[in-house]
Amino acid sequence: xxxxxxxxxxxxxxxxxxxxxxxxxxxxxxxxxxxxxxxxxxxxxxxxxxxxxxxxxxxxxxxxxxxxxxxxxxxxxxxxxxxxxxxxxxxxxxxxxxxxxxxxxxxxxxxxxxxxxxxxxxxxxxxxxxxxxxxxxxxxxxxxxxxxxxxxxxxxxxxxxx
Numbered sequence: 001x002x003x004x005x006x007x008x009x010x011x012x013x014x015x016x017x018x019x020x021x022x023x024x025x026x027x028x029x030x031x032x033x034x035x036x037x038x039x040x041x042x043x044x045x046x047x048x049x050x051x052x053x054x055x056x057x058x059x060x061x062x063x064x065x066x067x068x069x070x071x072x073x074x075x076x077x078x079x080x081x082x083x084x085x086x087x088x089x090x091x092x093x094x095x096x097x098x099x100x101x102x103x104x105x106x107x108x109x110x111x112x113x114x115x116x117x118x119x120x121x122x123x124x125x126x127x128x129x130x131x132x133x134x135x136x137x138x139x140x141x142x143x144x145x146x147x148x149x150x151x152x153x154x155x156x157x158x159x160x161x162x
Contacts (some may be wrong), residue, residue, distance in 0.1 A: 003031035004060075004107035006129040007042025007117030008145060015117060015145040019049045022115045022150065025141050034115075035060050035107040036085075039100075039125075040074055042117045044081055051084045059085040062103035063092040100125060108132040114140040 003026040023046075026034075034050055034057040037043050050057045059082055067075045082088065091106060092099050104125070108114070114133035118126050133140050137155040144151075 001030040001112045002033045002035060002110060003029075003113040003115050003141075004035040004111040004133075005037065005043055005046045005115045006104065006107075006126050006133075007046075007143075008119065008124075008126055009039065009041035011042050011045055011117055011145055014148055015143060016045050018143050018148055018150065019046055019117075020053075022117075022141055022143055023049060023053070023055070025150070025152070026113050026115055029113055029139065029141075031113050032056060033058070035111055037062065037100075037103050037107060038066065038078065038081070040070065040078075042126075044077065046115070047081045047085070051081070056086060058087040058089055060103055060107055061088060061090040062099040063095045064090055065095055068095065101128065104129040105132055108136050108138065111138065114138045116140055116142045117145050118142050119145055 034055060036047050036057055036059055038047065038059050038061055067078050091103055116126065116130050118130055121127055130140060139155060140153040142151050142153060
């Protein structure tokens with residue numbers, strides 16, 4: 001079973017300390033492989049935990065030049081993390097509008113569980129990715145980055161009238 005990761009760019013040290021617990025819950029649900037989109041913030045924090053724990057994961061890179069606007073420090077951290085990725089998938093050679101959403105769609109389409117560091121806002125990349133997971137009927141293990149509450153959003157089951 002595969003789990004994918006989504007979350008906000010800015011994440012507190014308190015929320016980072018809870019990432020292990022999200023991974024443990026995913027493993028309890030049967031996850032044995034993780035997809036990581038390698039964005040700044042939640043993704044890279046998760047990647048470092050996956051590396052530390054020696055878990056199986058894939059860096060899903062939206063485009064070769066994903067970090068083209070990042071600082072030198074952000075690029076160096078990204079490259080260091082990628083050195084430890086057991087597997088890398090690059091979806092496009094160059095950036096194009098929508099490539100980040102294509103990466104998120106790839107992860108949602110190829111996963112069984114969504115791990116989300118998500119505050120419930122209705123707009124933005126994390127909100128869009130959570131909506132993709134809901135549309136796919138995936139269970140979502142959510143860490144609220146402010147309250148640190150962890151909850152599981154199970155997919156709705158459709159009732160049949162026949």
